[in-house]
Amino acid sequence: MDREQALAVVRESLTRAVPGADSRGLAEDAVLRDELELDSLDFLNFVETLSGETGVTIDEEDYERLDTLGACAEFVAARSGSAS
Structure with missing residues (x-):
């Protein structure tokens, strides 16, 4: 998985896991x-x-x-075997 694919999955995962989270306009840094006011359970x-x-073990x-977002994408891309 490359970094752009990883970023898309990170955004989708946030939306699925945290009700009301909108990562579309969120800067990568x-x-x-x-920014999303995540508590420990949300995270x-x-x-x-x-x-x-x-499929990445975290x-x-x-x-x-x-x-x-950027750090998550880099982490996933590196762990999935395709760091960019």
């Missing part, structure tokens, strides 16, 4: 928890959805790396 739902959609120690 915006901090997800702040966990997002991580589980993203993992399920991509361990708890990886959570801090998933702070922005």
Whole structure:
């Protein structure tokens, strides 16, 4: 999966996991928890959805790396074997 594909999956996963989250206008460097007002449960739902959609294992120690859309896309692309 390349970075653009990963970004699309990240956006879709956010929308599916967090009711009311709209990532369409969200900048890639915006901090997800702040911009979308995600609480811990919302973030966990997002991580589980993203993992399920991509097949990428996301361990708890990886959570801090998933702070922005761009960081999530890079993480997924790298872990799926196609970093850009």
